[in-house]
Amino acid sequence: MKKWYRKTELTQFEQFDGSPAINKEYHIEKEIDFDSNSKAKLNYYISTLEGNMKLNKGDWIATGVNCEHWAVKDDVFQKTYEKVQQDCEYCHGDGIELQGYYASLEIKGAQKYIIAGGEGELYFEINYCPICGRKL
Template sequence: MLKEYRKTAIIKAEQFDGSEEMIKKYGIYKWRTFFTQNNDYVYYLPTEEGDLQTWIGEWITTDVNGEYWPIADDVFKKTYEEVD
């Protein structure tokens, strides 16, 4: 039977801006790509599941186990609300 569930854990998150400070903080590495108009970088966030492609504007979340995960901005805004 299909049931509904609500997320109950409070997470920490910040929006990735591509700054060197955030790159160092989360151990992100970047590769220059020549497949975009601006020769932008592609960013990768190391996780236990492998390196996940991360884009500027996505949210980097810290889960209850202290692991980092990228979440697309639109998905993040639909799923989470700020806590006081």
């Protein structure tokens, strides 16, 4: 019997535009192919857990909970995913109250830290907001 399942973790997406910045961030590999008329075509590939996957401009790059990446065609993305609210008071630096301790996000240069006050302060680097799951 078939059953339906829903994933509950948040997935970060960025639309691929072929720019040097996005190519660098996701380690996109480029390859030039020639058709039968010797016309050059630039192909893009992203490294996934299953191997290299072809990526076209307009596709979406997904980042999973273990920082793995994969490509999603735009039409599939539009049918499958919905945008979540990005106005998280926690990761935008306003801070929230956690069990009597004040916690806030502090950004120092490229470093991101959670600071939990109380009897002493605790600093540790984070890559994702622990409340909304947004990549920082």
